Amino acid sequence: MASKIIIGVMGPGEGATPEQNELAYDMGRAIAAEGWAVLTGGRAFGVMDAAMKGAKEKDGLTIGILPLNNEKGSSPYADIKIVTGIGASRNQINILTSNVIVVIGMSSGTASEVSLAIKADKRIILLQQDELTSQFFHKVGSHRVVETETIEQTLDYIKKFLAVNR
């Protein structure tokens, strides 16, 4: 029996731009359409919320890894709410649980997730990131980090990775 393939979508909460939220929404839809689950930090804001909203529109399964010790502030689009109670230490769980990580937008929390993903030897897709971010994470993470510009490129990369590693 195969467990669910889980794609993490990481990005800012309150600080996300409308464009990043729209991109996250489209990414969530596309992931769900492939039959994969969407995992986020689970809060009712920004990239997390938008990616799970998109996934739900395609009847996808959504998993929110919540920082608090209750469901306060969690996204209504999370089917499964993992209540960790360990604050930002839960970022490591986001990473370890995801087969591949897609990064939309940037914030300190997001940067910690990309860094932890590199350390855990995960594959990280920087979707529409700026040059500075891309250069920094390539320096720290080398081949574990790739850049994409579109949803389609991102799906292609995930499929190739899963074909080899799953």
Added chain:
Amino acid sequence: MASKIIIGVMGPGEGATPEQNELAYDMGRAIAAEGWAVLTGGRAFGVMDAAMKGAKEKDGLTIGILPLNNEKGSSPYADIKIVTGIGASRNQINILTSNVIVVIGMSSGTASEVSLAIKADKRIILLQQDELTSQFFHKVGSHRVVETETIEQTLDYIKKFLAVNR
């Protein structure tokens, strides 16, 4: 949109008796038949494994909260494997994420979960537990702890609890 109702089934891994595994299997089936998800510590042993195996036979959704930083030793019956990397500290996540906790058999890990559940003000059902265990957890947890002898009594209690608290 309502998130999934999650029932935690806690009990020994390697040290579980055949009777406890059978009871856990039946409990997992019964939980899945109600449409609820089964959550366990996710390992391929004992009560955890049996409860999720039972749930899968009724097409239930199963969630395993894994202690290691990879999937080694995890149950093949876990649909969603949350890879925590935090060892026994993940017992607190098992508790916080479950709406109600059913306890089958006893071990040090299980005792820590019952204790943490009491501290988190959760409701804990001691299913077919001995007198000593029951007395001890009543002393520590008072009204948060109830005893049941059958799967049916356990389901009844969960339904009454959810009717009021959900």
Added chain:
Amino acid sequence: MASKIIIGVMGPGEGATPEQNELAYDMGRAIAAEGWAVLTGGRAFGVMDAAMKGAKEKDGLTIGILPLNNEKGSSPYADIKIVTGIGASRNQINILTSNVIVVIGMSSGTASEVSLAIKADKRIILLQQDELTSQFFHKVGSHRVVETETIEQTLDYIKKFLAVNR
């Protein structure tokens, strides 16, 4: 270079009785007089606070492992405040970091610590505990759990354990 020997003193916070606090205070003094550090859950209440207060009167070193993501509610008698931000999951850190654990009074949090200590194969001293508590933890923890009635017996046990295991 030898790292510090650390003795954990575990027990209720707000729910501790005056007698338990007094015993914890005396225990903290006695541990410090041996040159060992006292580790507790670090809060400004009950057994935690009293044990560290006692230790400070003998110029001992005190370590508080705090549950919140800041120092709020922490004991003024903690020299070193480890700010974990992981809530009750920090109970596991209390246990793993202590060479030996002394338990005074009982609560759900304390019961989780004794249980986790058994699971981690630590040695646990139940100081002036009642019969029910003693019986339950012997059932779960067998030889890892011992009972003592006095500070002196407790020190003797710790010394014998450290002589063999350190």
Added chain:
Amino acid sequence: MASKIIIGVMGPGEGATPEQNELAYDMGRAIAAEGWAVLTGGRAFGVMDAAMKGAKEKDGLTIGILPLNNEKGSSPYADIKIVTGIGASRNQINILTSNVIVVIGMSSGTASEVSLAIKADKRIILLQQDELTSQFFHKVGSHRVVETETIEQTLDYIKKFLAVNR
């Protein structure tokens, strides 16, 4: 009674260069000479090990926050070994427990610590970092991040910060 002032020194383990280790050693000495404790990730490698070695030569207090559930691979220069068992999730504890964080060298683990420190609204000193690293963390962390080139500048900044915030 005042708890100990704790300065975190963060940097690569095995991947540290000889120059970074030397700088960490000098930084550890300088921190200890001020009477502050040095906190690191506690492993027997690189910047962590060197900073604590330096501190011990000035009779400083050293705290290692260990990732594993035992002391394996920990630095002999750590006086107090906090055994967390939570892997890279302990990076958040490193940050929350430090009054100020000094960063020497860069790696994925270190980048996660800087990011988490920004998120926790801590002050981070980038000591002798390259332009790319500096620019990236300024973008993510704005005023929380400062650059220094020497041990003296670093001490000055810490003193000014503590004068206002302690």
